[in-house]
Amino acid sequence: xxxxxxxxxxxxxxxxxxxxxxxxxxxxxxxxxxxxxxxxxxxxxxxxxxxxxxxxxxxxxxxxxxxxxxxxxxxxxxxxxxxxxxxxxxxxxxxxxxxxxxxxxxxxxxxxxxxxxxxxxxxxxxxxxxxxxxxxxxxxxxxxxxxxxxxxxxxxxxxxxxxxxxxxxxxxxxxxxxxxxxxxxxxxxxxxxxxxxxxxxxxxxxxxxxxxxxxxxxxxxxxxxxxxxxxxxxxxxxxxxxxxxxxxxxxxxxxxxxxxxxxxxxxxxxxxxxxxxxxxxxxxxxxxxxxxxxxxxxxxxxxxxxxxxxxxxxxxxxxxxxxxxxxxxxxxxxxxxxxxxxxxxxxxxxxxxxxxxxxxxxxxxxxxxxxxxxxxxxxxxxxxxxxxxxxxxxxxxxxxxxxxxxxxxxxxxxxxxxxxxxxxxxxxxxxxxxxxxxxxxxxxxxxxxxxxxxxxxxxxxxxxxxxxxxx
Ligand SMILES: Cc1cc2nc3c(=O)[nH]c(=O)nc-3n(C[C@H](O)[C@H](O)[C@H](O)COP(=O)(O)OP(=O)(O)OC[C@H]3O[C@@H](n4cnc5c(N)ncnc54)[C@H](O)[C@@H]3O)c2cc1C
Numbered sequence: 001x002x003x004x005x006x007x008x009x010x011x012x013x014x015x016x017x018x019x020x021x022x023x024x025x026x027x028x029x030x031x032x033x034x035x036x037x038x039x040x041x042x043x044x045x046x047x048x049x050x051x052x053x054x055x056x057x058x059x060x061x062x063x064x065x066x067x068x069x070x071x072x073x074x075x076x077x078x079x080x081x082x083x084x085x086x087x088x089x090x091x092x093x094x095x096x097x098x099x100x101x102x103x104x105x106x107x108x109x110x111x112x113x114x115x116x117x118x119x120x121x122x123x124x125x126x127x128x129x130x131x132x133x134x135x136x137x138x139x140x141x142x143x144x145x146x147x148x149x150x151x152x153x154x155x156x157x158x159x160x161x162x163x164x165x166x167x168x169x170x171x172x173x174x175x176x177x178x179x180x181x182x183x184x185x186x187x188x189x190x191x192x193x194x195x196x197x198x199x200x201x202x203x204x205x206x207x208x209x210x211x212x213x214x215x216x217x218x219x220x221x222x223x224x225x226x227x228x229x230x231x232x233x234x235x236x237x238x239x240x241x242x243x244x245x246x247x248x249x250x251x252x253x254x255x256x257x258x259x260x261x262x263x264x265x266x267x268x269x270x271x272x273x274x275x276x277x278x279x280x281x282x283x284x285x286x287x288x289x290x291x292x293x294x295x296x297x298x299x300x301x302x303x304x305x306x307x308x309x310x311x312x313x314x315x316x317x318x319x320x321x322x323x324x325x326x327x328x329x330x331x332x333x334x335x336x337x338x339x340x341x342x343x344x345x346x347x348x349x350x351x352x353x354x355x356x357x358x359x360x361x362x363x364x365x366x367x368x369x370x371x372x373x374x375x376x377x378x379x380x381x382x383x384x385x386x387x388x389x390x391x392x393x394x395x396x397x398x399x400x401x402x403x404x405x406x407x408x409x410x411x412x413x414x415x416x417x418x419x420x421x422x423x424x425x426x427x428x429x430x431x432x433x434x435x436x437x438x439x440x441x442x443x444x445x446x447x448x449x450x451x452x453x454x455x456x457x458x459x460x461x462x463x464x465x466x467x468x469x470x471x
Contacts, residue, residue, distance in 0.1 A: 003042065010066050014055040014239040014397040015242045015327065015334030017427045019462060021047060021066035025343060028072065029179060036177075036458070037147055039065040046149060048173035050120030052135075052428045053113060055337045056200040056427025057462030058172055059120070064460065069119050069177070075099060076180065084142065088250040089178050096185075097314070098258050105185035106313055109137045112320040112369075119178045124424040125137025125170030125378055128220040128317070129241075132372045136383065138169035139376065140184050147175040149458035153179065167449045170378040172423050174464050175453045190244040191255035193219070199301035203234020203355075206370060207348055207387060212242045214372045219316070222370035225293040226355055226391065233355055236370070238299040241316055261314040263321060276323045284329040284394065321406060333395035335366075338407050339425040341373060346417035351389050354410045358391070361406045363399070365391035382422040390425060404428045423463055435465045443468075 003022050011018035017291035022044070024035035039046045047061035049068045060066060079085070080103035082154065087096070096107050099345035108120075109128045116126065125138045133142075143157040146168060158165045168175045196217070200206040206222050213220050217240035224236035247463055249255055271279075283292060320326075326336060342350045351370075358364045369390045373383040391410070393403055407428040409423065415436045421429055435443060446468075450457070460469065 003038070008066075009458035010060040011050075011052075011334075012056045012058070012427060013053050013327070014058065014336050014395075014427065015331065016336050017057050017334075017462070019057070019060050019062035019064075020263065021062070021064050023066045023068055025068045025071050031108045032067065032069070032072070032147060032177065032179065035065055035067050036151075038457060040150070040456070046391075046458050047461040048119070048124070048459065049175060050090065051115045053111075053116045053120065054124065054424045054463075055240070055259070055335075057341065057466065058124070058423055058426075061191075061461045061465070066198055068176070070117055072179070073117075080105070082120065083187060084182060085185060086180060086182045087118050088180060089122075090117050092117050093121070096183075097261070100185050101188075101191060101256055101258060101261060101313075104188055104256060106188045108134050108140045108184070108186040110317045112318065114314070114318045114321055117449070118181050118183070120438070122178055122181060123171065124422075125376070125381065126424065127373065127383065129221040129371060131383065132220065133218045134186075135374065136170075136376050136378070136381075138378055140186075141169065142182040142184055144168075144178050144182065145180040146453075147179045147423040148176050149454050150456055152394045164449070164453075166377050166454075167379040167446065170380045170382070171446065171449075172380070172463065173461065174459050174468070175416050175449055176459070183461070186402055188243055188256070188313070189246045190252050191250035191257070191260050191313055192244055192249055193241040193313060193316050194244060194248075194308060195239055195241045195311045195316060196308045197300065197304045198238045198240070199236075199297070199307070200238055200303040201235050201301075202232060204348055206234055206236050206238065207351075208271050209238055210370060210372050210387065213238070216240075218242050220372050223296070224355075224368035224370055224389070225297045226358065226365040226368040227290040227293045229359055233352060235297060236368075237297065239242055239316075241311070255312065261312050261319065263314060273322070274324050277326045277328050280323070280326065281329045281431070282447065286362075286364070290364075330394050333397050333400070335392055335394055336403070336427045337390055337392050337424045337425040338406070338411065338428070339388050339390035340414040340419055341382055341384045341388045342388060342414055342417050343384050346419070347387040350413045350417050350419065351387070353413050354389065354391070357406065357409050361402065363393060363403060363406060365393055367392040378382050379442060379449075382420045384418070384420055386419070388422070390454065423467065426463065426467075431470060
């Protein structure tokens, strides 16, 4: 197959940025080696890609070989006694929990969707709603195989190859290709969580309640009505959750089945959920989203406040998978997300400023989510001891430039506060702001690993070029 015949338009998950790339979809190591060989001989860079769930340009590159690793999707070894699993990088979170749950195991860290692959989860070092209590995905990886773009492979463990391990995880596919990962899953006694819902009338209360809950509940997540202003600025709903202990669930076998975890395919048992995004489309404008955010807060603070209930692990974890294809409501322009991580003592000031800046620009976020984080030992880590606020924005073609400059405005106070940004969610950050968030010597250390593991600079993406390599 010629290189030209592989040319496709490759988009970020948010559909707002994309580039033409030569797409290779290998199913095994030989296919990976062949794609790398061809890229080297043609002098073309290689952008690694998993399920393509990164919102922006992290898994694509203009006129690059796009090496889609989602077809390497075999579980190589699974030990239901210890919960240790060896997988190829294209296995996704969904396949992982489906395989493990009946044996009483669950991935210790999951994202808001079950689509990401293990390769992508390690490359971004993803976090869940339990970042404070369980850390990041990479903290549950026992070892991985790293194929180097210029040939050869190494098995990397956190003990034997500490520096390389903590540099590769979270380096968004710039230091090698993860071709196998060994993970330790988490023992669970039930397929249910106990969930507590609490309403917060303003930002100060949101942050305080989330902080107080972090040591008592494994999962802490907040939804913010980003349209509310004045004394209601930052109001929202918080959900805390914990796993049930042995004996708390009277029917653990039933709840630990995949059937009990499956998200319903219809709404109210009637409307196919695959059609729902079409129903939401007419409401996806400023007025409609203001109404939806208001109604959600009103319902949650009136009927749902201070309630405790049980919910399946999948339903609580993968809220964003409830409405299939929901991102299509944002077509034709797509959406971008901006997620800032801010130290605890500056979070209220920075998030207040961000919500106000959005109002001033007339571009409030349609969906805003708050999480509590802790620092981790990875070189390119995005986490701090503090909070993150993730803001979704529709991309209107006539306001695209305004939106990009607003993101710059949102990002400046984050840098001043000692905060961080998350490449998985970014499409619009300027390099200087991103680079300023690193401590002295950190980016130089990354450059040394790049020179050691990928001296020919074969691995590149739109994001890496934009934020790191300066072109
Ligand atoms: C609806 C939604 C909700 C989300 N929720 C969360 C969340 O709660 N927490 C969170 O942390 N993230 C979240 N994300 C972001 C997502 O988890 C990350 O972007 C993740 O990296 C996506 O995995 P992927 O397989 O799609 O990888 P891709 O997006 O395809 O790639 C991600 C990066 O990994 C690199 N890469 C891919 N495979 C490999 C490999 N085998 N070896 C080396 N590098 C590789 C790519 O070059 C790229 O830089 C969410 C995304 C969506 C769409």
